[in-house]
Amino acid sequence: xxxxxxxxxxxxxxxxxxxxxxxxxxxxxxxxxxxxxxxxxxxxxxxxxxxxxxxxxxxxxxxxxxxxxxxxxxxxxxxxxxxxxxxxxxxxxxxxxxxxxxxxxxxxxxxxxxxxxxxxxxxxxxxxxxxxxxxxxxxxxxxxxxxxxxxxxxxxxxxxxxxxxxxxxxxxxxxxxxxxxxxxxxxxxxxxxxxxxxxxxxxxxxxxxxxxxxxxxxxxxxxxxxxxxxxxxxxxxxxxxxxxxxxxxxxxxxxxxxxxxxxxxxxxxxxxxxxxxxxxxxxxxxxxxxxxxxxxxxxxxxxxxxxxxxxxxxxxxxxxxxxxxxxxxxxxxxxxxxxxxxxxxxxxxxxxxxxxxxxxxxxxxxxxxxxxxxxxxxxxxxxxxxxxxxxxxxxxxxxxxxxxxxxxxxxxxxxxxxxxxxxxxxxxxxxxxxxxxxxxxxxxxxxxxxxxxxxxxxxxxxxxxxxxxxxxxxxxxxxxxxxxxxxxxxxxxxxxxxxxxxxxxxxxxxxxxxxxxxxxxxxxxxxxxxxxxxxxxxxxxxxxxxxxxxxxxxxxxxxxxxxxxxxxxxxxxxxxxxxxxxxxxxxxxxxxxxxxxxxxxxxxxxxxxxxxxxxx
Amino acid sequence: xxxxxxxxxxxxxxxxxxxxxxxxxxxxxxxxxxxxxxxxxxxxxxxxxxxxxxxxxxxxxxxxxxxxxxxxxxxxxxxxxxxxxxxxxxxxxxxxxxxxxxxxxxxxxxxxxxxxxxxxxxxxxxxxxxxxxxxxxxxxxxxxxxxxxxxxxxxxxxxxxxxxxxxxxxxxxxxxxxxxxxxxxxxxxxxxxxxxxxxxxxxxxxxxxxxxxxxxxxxxxxxxxxxxxxxxxxxxxxxxxxxxxxxxxxxxxxxxxxxxxxxxxxxxxxxxxxxxxxxxxxxxxxxxxxxxxxxxxxxxxxxxxxxxxxxxxxxxxxxxxxxxxxxxxxxxxxxxxxxxxxxxxxxxxxxxxxxxxxxxxxxxxxxx
Numbered sequence: 001x002x003x004x005x006x007x008x009x010x011x012x013x014x015x016x017x018x019x020x021x022x023x024x025x026x027x028x029x030x031x032x033x034x035x036x037x038x039x040x041x042x043x044x045x046x047x048x049x050x051x052x053x054x055x056x057x058x059x060x061x062x063x064x065x066x067x068x069x070x071x072x073x074x075x076x077x078x079x080x081x082x083x084x085x086x087x088x089x090x091x092x093x094x095x096x097x098x099x100x101x102x103x104x105x106x107x108x109x110x111x112x113x114x115x116x117x118x119x120x121x122x123x124x125x126x127x128x129x130x131x132x133x134x135x136x137x138x139x140x141x142x143x144x145x146x147x148x149x150x151x152x153x154x155x156x157x158x159x160x161x162x163x164x165x166x167x168x169x170x171x172x173x174x175x176x177x178x179x180x181x182x183x184x185x186x187x188x189x190x191x192x193x194x195x196x197x198x199x200x201x202x203x204x205x206x207x208x209x210x211x212x213x214x215x216x217x218x219x220x221x222x223x224x225x226x227x228x229x230x231x232x233x234x235x236x237x238x239x240x241x242x243x244x245x246x247x248x249x250x251x252x253x254x255x256x257x258x259x260x261x262x263x264x265x266x267x268x269x270x271x272x273x274x275x276x277x278x279x280x281x282x283x284x285x286x287x288x289x290x291x292x293x294x295x296x297x298x299x300x301x302x303x304x305x306x307x308x309x310x311x312x313x314x315x316x317x318x319x320x321x322x323x324x325x326x327x328x329x330x331x332x333x334x335x336x337x338x339x340x341x342x343x344x345x346x347x348x349x350x351x352x353x354x355x356x357x358x359x360x361x362x363x364x365x366x367x368x369x370x371x372x373x374x375x376x377x378x379x380x381x382x383x384x385x386x387x388x389x390x391x392x393x394x395x396x397x398x399x400x401x402x403x404x405x406x407x408x409x410x411x412x413x414x415x416x417x418x419x420x421x422x423x424x425x426x427x428x429x430x431x432x433x434x435x436x437x438x439x440x441x442x443x444x445x446x447x448x449x450x451x452x453x454x455x456x457x458x459x460x461x462x463x464x465x466x467x468x469x470x471x472x473x474x475x476x477x478x479x480x481x482x483x484x485x486x487x488x489x490x491x492x493x494x495x496x497x498x499x500x501x502x503x504x505x506x507x508x509x510x511x512x513x514x515x516x517x518x519x520x521x522x523x524x525x526x527x528x529x530x531x532x533x534x535x536x537x538x539x540x541x542x543x544x545x546x547x548x549x550x551x552x553x554x555x556x557x558x559x560x561x562x563x564x565x566x567x568x569x570x571x572x573x574x575x576x577x578x579x580x581x582x583x584x585x586x587x588x589x590x591x592x593x594x595x596x597x598x599x600x601x602x603x604x605x606x607x608x609x610x611x612x613x614x615x616x
Numbered sequence: 617x618x619x620x621x622x623x624x625x626x627x628x629x630x631x632x633x634x635x636x637x638x639x640x641x642x643x644x645x646x647x648x649x650x651x652x653x654x655x656x657x658x659x660x661x662x663x664x665x666x667x668x669x670x671x672x673x674x675x676x677x678x679x680x681x682x683x684x685x686x687x688x689x690x691x692x693x694x695x696x697x698x699x700x701x702x703x704x705x706x707x708x709x710x711x712x713x714x715x716x717x718x719x720x721x722x723x724x725x726x727x728x729x730x731x732x733x734x735x736x737x738x739x740x741x742x743x744x745x746x747x748x749x750x751x752x753x754x755x756x757x758x759x760x761x762x763x764x765x766x767x768x769x770x771x772x773x774x775x776x777x778x779x780x781x782x783x784x785x786x787x788x789x790x791x792x793x794x795x796x797x798x799x800x801x802x803x804x805x806x807x808x809x810x811x812x813x814x815x816x817x818x819x820x821x822x823x824x825x826x827x828x829x830x831x832x833x834x835x836x837x838x839x840x841x842x843x844x845x846x847x848x849x850x851x852x853x854x855x856x857x858x859x860x861x862x863x864x865x866x867x868x869x870x871x872x873x874x875x876x877x878x879x880x881x882x883x884x885x886x887x888x889x890x891x892x893x894x895x896x897x898x899x900x901x902x903x904x905x906x907x908x909x910x911x912x913x914x915x916x917x918x919x920x921x922x923x924x925x926x927x928x929x930x931x932x933x934x935x936x937x938x939x940x941x942x943x944x945x946x947x948x949x950x951x952x953x954x955x956x957x958x959x960x961x962x963x964x965x966x967x968x969x970x971x972x973x974x975x976x977x978x979x980x981x982x983x984x
Contacts, residue, residue: 016796020908038852038943044856050851050872053866
């Protein structure tokens with residue numbers, strides 16, 4: 001062939017081009033095979049992936065039921081809260097997006113990262129909560145920079161709002177995120193990680209009514225996570241509303257009275273056991289628990305010596321002190337060991353064994369001659385020492401238990417304490433020591449081993465007022481669905497009757513009436529014009545005084561001062577309210593506890609039209 | 617000057633093939649730019665592309681006027697002119713997407729690296745047509761073409777535009793292999809290339825390394841660099857046999873596809889028209905390439921044959937790299953698909969290439 005000229009050799013060109021064609025063909029075969037692999041063999045799988053890409057499931061939270069007081073005043077509602085969320089997959093590059101968010105709304109990058117971690121790292125497609133409940137200002141900033149923040153969006157979610165800050169906080173309870181154990185327990189069907197459930201109080205007790213059923217929607221989103229359209233929707237079912245037996249105005253009156261004091265107030269309707277007031281002080285703000293309480297706030301609550309998280313009406317136990325004389329009276333009268341004519345002489349003390357047992361009138365020379373009515377009215381200890389000595393510890397215990405003490409009242413609230421009614425057997429078991437006669441004297445006047453909760457005493461005094469019927473305290477009146485239909489109505493529940501005949505009750509009631517209405521009654525200063533109050537004061541020893549020590553030592557550490565009790569009902573002849581007041585370290589039942597009850601009674605009787613406004 | 621024979625010999629079949637591919641391209645582009653938009657009007661990018669296509673056809677027809685053999689004589693001037701443009705890009709070019717690739721000339725901006733491809737092919741055809749031998753080219757004879765390659769390559773990589781640079785080397789390599797080199801030269805050049813791989817690796821920018829690593833293992837970084845290729849494969853696969861229908865691709869409409877109107881436009885075709893639609897386009901391209909090789913075969917002028925081969929090789933590499941990348945067969949490189957991807961420079965360059973091929977085809981009977 002020789003040297004090429006500018007005219008090519010046809011054969012040579014053909015040979016080179018054939019080789020080229022072969023290469024091109026091989027490449028096209030390769031492309032076709034790849035196409036078959038992707039579209040035919042793996043087609044199905046990729047079709048699914050493309051749908052998963054663009055179709056997202058979003059759950060629609062149901063709104064929790066509302067809580068009202070007995071007159072329909074709203075106590076707990078749901079307000080809209082704005083949650084900042086992120087879909088990692090759409091927020092690429094994630095770090096940069098987070099930096100922008102952090103500088104825009106002034107939340108440290110670390111907190112945001114921590115929240116992502118907490119919300120479940122690795123979930124690329126799911127919206128994760130970046131920051132719960134952002135402020136309206138932060139909302140506005142994020143909305144304005146929406147297009148600079150891919151994968152970031154804001155969800156409006158109903159959030160619990162306790163309208164009356166700190167009011168009835170213990171009774172209503174609060175919400176918290178469900179924990180692992182609760183999830184596993186199976187008691188919360190339909191509740192998922194991250195959801196809130198009632199942790200205390202009504203919120204916990206009636207979770208099954210308050211919690212609604214979650215709905216869901218299928219939406220199509222674009223690559224930036226923006227919703228293009230909704231494909232399917234299942235509506236959520238709202239939780240049911242609760243109407244409580246609580247009287248909001250009265251509750252607030254009680255809380256006003258408890259301000260700056262540690263203690264509790266329970267008010268019941270003696271006719272049916274309705275809880276009109278359940279206040280415990282100090283209180284806490286339930287709204288702090290929404291979205292998780294901060295460690296700092298939790299520590300403050302835990303370190304407070306006043307124990308703000310404890311519902312003192314049902315979870316604190318105290319010696320009943322002189323309020324227990326009601327029980328001792330029942331036992332003495334019913335066992336016929338004493339009657340109206342039984343008299344004791346009170347010189348201010350009584351010697352028993354080789355010890356002297358004082359009456360509180362010791363300093364002023366005692367009560368002189370005392371019968372049961374005077375003994376109750378003026379709270380003579382000597383009369384009850386003598387009665388108790390005759391009755392004995394175990395018989396007294398029977399009457400205490402018969403009156404509902406030593407066991408839970410059965411109110412629908414968690415962690416109720418049962419108190420303690422001591423018996424000789426109990427002491428043997430507990431301390432492996434025989435019962436001492438002197439101890440009987442102490443428990444006859446409610447000191448010593450006895451322990452009761454304010455709610456238990458309220459139930460007892462309500463029963464005295466209503467003629468002897470013990471009711472289970474009721475906090476829930478009705479459950480109403482979103483259409484306003486009542487789906488559950490609770491009935492008053494009788495748990496028993498006081499172990500006291502009509503005659504016995506008549507005598508005791510006379511004594512209690514004289515406590516307030518009598519000339520020398522221990523709570524005579526709380527008389528209200530226009531009605532009559534019957535009650536019993538009590539001063540529970542916290543610190544055992546040594547011989548010769550002053551009765552109330554000035555400057556005694558507050559935590560060692562006596563607890564003050566007052567239990568009562570009004571109007572005395574036909575009571576519509578029964579109250580137990582316990583002021584911790586209040587020193588004197590008549591001076592600190594009784595005035596609290598007076599305010600509540602006045603307020604309630606005014607609201608019922610029995611008393612005129614401003615008449616106390 | 618103007619010969620009746622030229623009209624008689626006009627290659628109508630090739631023109632029709634080009635028009636068919638162009639039409640398919642416009643249909644896909646319509647889908648791609650309408651993604652997620654309301655369809656009340658025609659998208660501005662679509663209109664622009666139609667205008668570019670028409671302008672391209674005019675330029676193509678204009679290239680027919682001059683006898684292709686004139687290009688042989690003008691080759692050195694064309695080459696110097698294009699190198700001059702590349703230098704001015706580096707000096708006065710417009711920035712875009714982190715690189716300096718465009719030159720503003722009044723109301724149009726051009727991409728000189730695109731023109732450089734054709735200039736290089738003409739220059740190599742000119743050089744090789746004078747130095748071809750039966751035993752193959754020696755080292756000495758490769759020095760001049762080597763300079764023709766390396767100079768524009770360096771200028772383009774400096775922009776930086778590695779994709780076009782590599783494309784240039786692939787085209788030059790194809791032409792060189794086509795005209796045959798000595799065996800020992802072939803082996804030593806292959807050896808040099810292999811040895812250069814690690815060196816090149818260290819000069820690559822971080823994002824370029826990432827692209828290559830991601831190609832080797834797309835799941836390495838599914839949220840970052842691997843995202844594009846994963847989404848593209850999902851789009852292609854989800855088209856299945858017959859596709860989801862015109863304008864019905866969700867990957868496209870919901871903007872899961874990156875660059876769906878330029879580099880990733882095949883994903884849109886695959887998603888909406890399925891395996892059937894892809895096959896049609898591939899077969900059309902296959903015919904186009906064979907037609908190009910046939911033109912090289914039919915030409916009685918060695919310069920014309922090599923030129924026709926070089927232009928066909930250019931089209932081939934663009935098709936292979938683009939479709940291969942979109943289907944996950946190679947790393948992500950920004951190479952547009954001829955007559956389908958959106959972009960004025962690409963349309964015009966390819967139209968010029970087709971014009972020269974038509975030129976060679978209609979003058980195949982003229983020799984020196």
